[in-house]
Amino acid sequence: MNFEAVIGLEIHVEMKTRSKMFSSAPVEFGAEANTLVSPNDIAFPGTMPTVNKQAVINAIRVANALHMSIDNTLVFDRKNYFYSDLPKGYQITQNMRPIGREGYLEIKTDTLRTIAIERLHLEEDTCKQLHFSEYTLLDYNRSGVPLIEIVSKPDIRSGEEAMKYVEAIRSIVIYADVSDGKMEEGSLRCDVNISLRPIGIEKLGTKVEIKNLNSIANIQKAIDFEIRRQEGLLLTGNPIIQETRRFDEALKETITMRVKTDAVDYKYFIEPNISPINLSSDFINAAIASCPELAQVKEKRYLEVQGLSERDANIILQSKDLSKYYDDAAKHTNHFKSLANWVTGEVMAYLNKRNIPIENFFISPSQLGLLVNMIEKNEISNKQGRDIFQEMITNATTVKEAKEKLKIGTQINDDNVILTYVKDILDAFPDSIKDYKDGKDRAVGFLVGQVMKRSQGKVNPGLTSKLLLEELKKR
């Protein structure tokens, strides 16, 4: 019997706003514990929430990128439950009226698939717990950090699709300047709901939840494992137990965390401390307009307008900072393909070797644009370009300084001037002409080398070869 996996994802995105969702405390990853805390974040009696405008703008950007309809009234609800990481005893979230509703996302596997998205809502993060054998420590730096929760419809069918879906969401929140999307730091967290059913059957099987997935690769691995596990159980006539599991990286298996009993009643009701806020269409449109260019749009521009290869476009788009560097450099040159070659070649090689992030790369985008222009205008050769680049990264110089230091003059591209050099050299090396006529091709290299030497390296090597061959044939 063949089974079909029915998978829905809940993704929590931590936003990198300046302050928290409902308080003025700063948001920052990795700060000393309990240093980024306002009285609200510890739920001291009498504190009140105020809505972070940038967080709302961010949510609108993402909702728009996911083709969702955006509610024109902002309403928050309380989700009531007791837990040690929940300072107020309730979480302010959006239950009845999520800011985004009914969207979709297209992903490419073997085919193009559309994954429907049910809702996107704003809420606040809980504080972070550090468990030890005898005690638990609480870090309220995370308490109140703005979150976006994105809930997909159960449209996903495989681990690969789930991975692609999360990658696409991650790209959107990063490029929209909403989050750093770092799963390893918990900025993007993913919970999976998964059940199996025989192909062709409408009715859903028993659902299992997988939590604590800390990388995109693990999402795929966990789902693939879970599909095999459930398949195994079903084929041997064993029931699937409704439960929450986690993915164990070492075992590469999902493991039971807790068996779900009755669903918790969160006793939702409207947050009385925040009067409903009208979101005017001007505000919504401005939020959308303020959204930086998304990767998908960039890709289209790279391929269709700038003519980059799919390979180069993909490499550049893998990092928002790299694509920003490329875009900045592209403002200084029209030779996009050559620029892309430089960025994905020399630049990346250097950064990878030294393990330097692009934002710390000291050759400015305009300098790289300048260098590309010089090569493309044949003012310098490719080889000279690489020498200049080397000099620039070694001694932190500008293109101009490097060129002067290496005594690279402006390349000679004039046929007549080059021809004079060529003739002089052929006259001086008759043996080499003979070698050439005897079929010894390396004679050409030798002669070009001599021309370069005579001209102090200033002649255009390509042009020189061409003219030399023509002249050789005449002799």
Add this chain to the structure above:
Amino acid sequence: MEFLDLTIRELHNELLKKTVTPLDLVKEAILRAKADNNNAFEYIMEKEALDLAIKLKEPEADNIFWGIPFVIKDNFSTKDVPTTASSNILNGYVPVFDATVVRKLMDAKAIPIAKTTLDELAMGGSGTTGHLGTTFNPYDKQHENIIGGSSCGSAASVAASIVPFALGSDTGDSVRKPASYAGLVGFKPTWGRISRLGLFPFATSLDHVGYFTRSVFDAALLLNLLAGRDLEDSTSSDVPVDDYTKLLNTDIKGVKIAIIKEIVDSIYDKSINAAFQKTIASLKIRGAKVEYVSIDRKLLGALFPTYVVISCAEATSNNANLDGIKFGPYHQGNTYEEVMNKARSKGFSELIKRRFVIGSFCLMRENQEVLFLRAQKVRKMIVEKVNDIFKDYDAIFLPASPTTAPKLGEASDRLSDEYLIADNHMVVGNFGGFPSITLPLGFKKNLPFGGNLTAKPFNEAKLLQIANVIEDITGFYNLSVRNKKI
């Protein structure tokens, strides 16, 4: 020294004349507070107040609150001053910030001298349920009668002339009812008119900052200071702040006042009815148009249950932060549930737990529709009905309570009209967020009782104008146990 027997405005003039200094006032207020035998105080801020008073040298002519001592109900956050809301669960809690109203008063150089008792967490109307026990009524030396609550300690402080004014909070009638039992002006403005930041929440949608004074003029002066938008309370209103004294001492010719017939009909106390009718007659003589209007008895009978459902539901959520983990007494446990369970079991009285159980029950998925959401609908119906009245009338005038302060332990029949309608009608002011004021109307057997005026939102100036005329009619200006006018 009798200066503390004066109103804020009178005291201000004495301070300007330098017949008395803030330090003198604070010392006297603290003496009186220490001599208090009504159990009005959670914490007397002796050192804090003296430190502030000693710094005040030159009186400020344009600052009416300069050097005026006052007290704060112990459910307002006060930086570095212990604040328990009269609940054991907050024993030892010392807030890190000042409530906006406290900050505004201290910026104006008014001097807080004490935190006052309340019904535990402001949930109650008797003044008997705080963790320090019953707070008594200064008018009753035998300690037989209640003062009412929940702002019991604040009411007692002003009625005993320990201070000329006191901060309170009003979720059902927690300022306006004790004001009736203690012969005071008790006022709460429109919901959103005064910032709630720093007020420990009981039922957010009903909670108001309120206060006690001994004159309507003082109530208007306080509103001038405390009203206004607070960016940290996003429910605070940006409607421009008025000069709330501007209509005082102008005549009320043509002002239209409504009396709700069914509420008056539910009051059987002859003294109260007589005083009320006498006041109406005088209002008419002064040119007001006073007319009876009707509200369906069923709707009025729903006031109390609707209040119970909404207030308990919001309270259970608002107080979920009190779990013993972050502040308040900590109790060791093996799991977080055990830690929380111990803190909440030991920290709350049975009455509070009962409210939380009711609130939780009303919010449960299977009950929400029939209890919580239905209560919201009824609330809306009541508010719409009252708004209809305000289309034709400037204010509604009613007795604030059907009796004088009841005897301790005297149970009222909770299903009678007297209780359901006459004893709970002021909650309408909280349902609609209407500005509402109680002020003395008379005495019965040496115990005071008050009348209540309610107006449409943001009509405080008009409300205070009418109240001021009533004060003039009754002559009960600056009433206190030391200043009796019986």
